[in-house]
Amino acid sequence: MSLEQEIIDNLTQALTPTHLQVINESHNHNVPANSETHFKVIIASERFEGKRLLARHRLVNETLSDAFNKGLHALSIHTFSLNEWNDEMKVPDSPDCKG
Secondary structure, eight states: OOHHHHHHHHHHHHHOOSEEEEEEOGGGSSSOTTOOOEEEEEEEOGGGTTOOHHHHHHHHHHHTHHHHHTTOOEEEEEEEOTTTOOTTOOOOOOOOOOO
């Protein structure tokens, strides 16, 4: 199973999101071709309701702790409660890699 699929499966199981995007951004960084090291996660979940940003990010990071042990190096996290999520929302682009 790819690391990307593992991330999707783990987030889906733990946080039952109504919206989930997992984007492999490794190609934007100085890593070998086909790497799975840098990801952006955009997730809307009822589990984020009433939680501050730091608590939401901790939930995502705890859920993906095994992925970090398997080579996940960087994670851009964009979390939304169901009340905050709008399918037309614009999540900012990730910055270009400096390395």
